[in-house]
Amino acid sequence: MTDKPTRGKPPVSGRFRKGQSGNLKGRPKSKVATPTSSAIEVILDKTLIVNRNGKPREISVEEALQQHTLQQALEGNRSAQREVLKWIIRRDKYHAAENQRNSPNAVTVRYSYCPDNANEALLLLKVAAPNPKYEDNDKAIEHLLLEPWAVQAALTRRRGGKKLDKKEVEAIRQCIHDPDSLRWPKGALE
Structure with missing residues (x-):
């Protein structure tokens, strides 16, 4: 190697050895302050006073832009x-993540399908009542009679279909507290 300076490089004799620097204080700091936020961020931090329904309201520029974008979307602007x-x-992703994070431990629910549960519901809703024939017996709950209003509602909602024969009418009458209070719809009986 020659000791001649080459384009962009000092002569070999003027170069520092590897691992040794000529500037002991290091690179000087720049005197120009670098901006901490962009111009858009500065604008978005500003607030505006907007009149909505005759009332002035202070909102951020970001919220105003969102409202304007929403209005354009409602007017049909595809973008x-x-x-x-x-x-x-x-928003949906955020809420899903929040719900997953805040959700309690899983709870296992087991359903048992028992006809007694249906009977209890019928009693509670007053759709049926215990059969008085079996009141002295523990099986009174198992022998329920339907209330006339519930059967009447079912009969009035019966549309189309074939007419009821004598056997079906007798089966319905046996399942009701007061079968004589029923008003049979026109065309229901043969």
């Missing part, structure tokens, strides 16, 4: 609609 859909997807 605004896509932007609003992105907001919705982002």
Whole structure:
């Protein structure tokens, strides 16, 4: 190697050895302050006073832009609609993550299907009542009679279909507290 300076490089004799620097204080700091936020962030931090329904309200520039984008989306602007859909997807992802994080431990629910449960529900809703023939017996709950209003409602809602024969009418009468109080709809009986 020659000791001649080459383009962009000092002569070999003027170079520092590997691992040794000529500037003991290090690279000087820049005197120009670097901006901490962009111009858009500075604008978005500002607030505006907007009149809505005759009342002044202070909102951020970001909120005003969102309202404007939403209005454009409602007017049919396709790019605004896509932007609003992105907001919705982002919000849904956030809520899903929050719900998953805040959800309690899983609870196992077991259902037992027992006819007694249905009987209790019928009694509670006053659709049926215990059969008086079996009141002295422990099996009174198993022998329920339907209330006339419930059967009457079922008969009045019966549309179309074939007429009821004598056997079906007798079966219905046996399942009701007061079978004589029923008003049979026209055309229900043969």
